[in-house]
Amino acid sequence: SYELTQPPSVSVSPGQTARITCSGDALPKKYAYWYQQKSGQAPVLVIYEDSKRPSGIPERFSGSSSGTMATLTISGAQVEDEADYYCYSTDSSGNLWVFGGGTKLTVL
Amino acid sequence: QVQLVQSGAEVKKPGASVKVSCKASGYTFTGYYMHWVRQAPGQGLEWMGWINPNSGGTNYAQKFQGRVTMTRDTSISTAYMELSRLRSDDTAVYYCVHDSSGYPGYWGQGTLVTVSS
Numbered sequence: 365s366y367e368l369t370q371p372p373s374v375s376v377s378p379g380q381t382a383r384i385t386c387s388g389d390a391l392p393k394k395y396a397y398w399y400q401q402k403s404g405q406a407p408v409l410v411i412y413e414d415s416k417r418p419s420g421i422p423e424r425f426s427g428s429s430s431g432t433m434a435t436l437t438i439s440g441a442q443v444e445d446e447a448d449y450y451c452y453s454t455d456s457s458g459n460l461w462v463f464g465g466g467t468k469l470t471v472l
Numbered sequence: 473q474v475q476l477v478q479s480g481a482e483v484k485k486p487g488a489s490v491k492v493s494c495k496a497s498g499y500t501f502t503g504y505y506m507h508w509v510r511q512a513p514g515q516g517l518e519w520m521g522w523i524n525p526n527s528g529g530t531n532y533a534q535k536f537q538g539r540v541t542m543t544r545d546t547s548i549s550t551a552y553m554e555l556s557r558l559r560s561d562d563t564a565v566y567y568c569v570h571d572s573s574g575y576p577g578y579w580g581q582g583t584l585v586t587v588s589s
Contacts (some may be wrong), residue, residue, distance in 0.1 A: 365534065397575050399517075406567060406579040407517065450517055452576060459531055461507060461519040461576070 366390060366455040368464035375470040382438040384467045386451030389432055396434035397452040398427055400445075401466075407450060411436060441471045474498040476568050476580035483586045489556040492583045494568030501549035502526040505571035508542065508553045510564040511582075518564075522571065523551060558587045 368388040376382045386396055395414050399407035409418055411427035414434060424439045434453075438445055451464040479493040494506065508520040521532035523542040530542050541554045551568055563586050570578040 395575070399576070406582055407576070409575075409577070412575060448516075452517075454574065458574065460533070461509075461522075463509075463517040463519060466516040 366460065366462050368451050368453060368462050370449075370451060370464040370467045372465070373468045373470065375472075376441050378443055378471055379440050382441045382445070382469055382471070384436045384438075384449050384451075384469065386434045386436075386453075386464050387432050388434075388453060388462070388464075390456045391429060391432050391434055391453060393456065394453045394458070396427065396429050398425075398434075398436045399450045399452060401448045401450065402446075410449075438469070441469070443471050445469060446471045474570055474578040476570060476578055478566075478568060478580040478583045481584040481586070483588065484558050485589055486559055486587055488558050488587075489554060490558060490585050491552055491554040492566050492568075492585070494551045494553075494580050496549045496551065496570070499570075501544075502546055506542075506544070506551040507569040507571055507576065508540075509567045509569050509576070511567070512561065512564040515564075520553070520566075525551065555585075558585075560587050563587045 398411040400410045401407040410421050410425045414429040415427045426437045428435050448466045450466045475497045477495045482490050502525045505522045507522040510518050523530045525544045544551045565582040567582050568580040569576045
């Protein structure tokens with residue numbers, strides 16, 4: 365089965381840049397999406413189609429993708445950005461949804 | 473505005489079945505696939521499958537095949553997910569998720585299913 369691989373945790377100080385990666389064999393052909401999930405809440409989309417930002421998402425959130433790796437970048441991370449982040453994509457057929465294992469971002 | 477409202481928390485014994493509902497509003501129910509995603513306590517997101525509300529066609533993740541059934545009632549814009557032969561490791565929050573052109577768009581509020589003897 366298809367898998368997306370993320371680091372379990374990333375830690376930065378407030379104001380620093382946080383980068384969270386997601387690797388998958390189908391990413392050269394499939395878009396990556398990024399979700400933020402805070403404790404007890406449903407996930408919220410922060411990046412779609414590799415690098416687009418939904419309305420209402422702060423400009424410090426950005427995304428990129430190259431080859432088999434997609435990256436979520438939070439420039440000038442804030443304490444309120446502490447959350448779990450999940451990448452999402454589909455397998456090469458497009459029929460199966462796949463989530464990465466999640467990355468816990470700590471900002472302190 | 474798209475809204476997905478799920479049924480309330482459930483407590484079930486091992487071996488039983490659970491059926492979670494998801495009432496959709498704010499869009500044409502038959503126009504978009506509905507997916508189900510679950511999250512065990514302290515764990516990541518796990519995709520379970522989808523239903524095409526227009527045709528009733530389904531596609532289940534291999535892990536759940538034989539135990540999960542996704543259905544819908546178009547007259548009340550509601551999707552259902554039934555999981556049978558419950559085990560303790562099925563304890564999780566179950567989400568219905570609107571397929572916004574190939575990706576998870578709108579999420580329900582989640583339904584906690586606890587499996588305990």
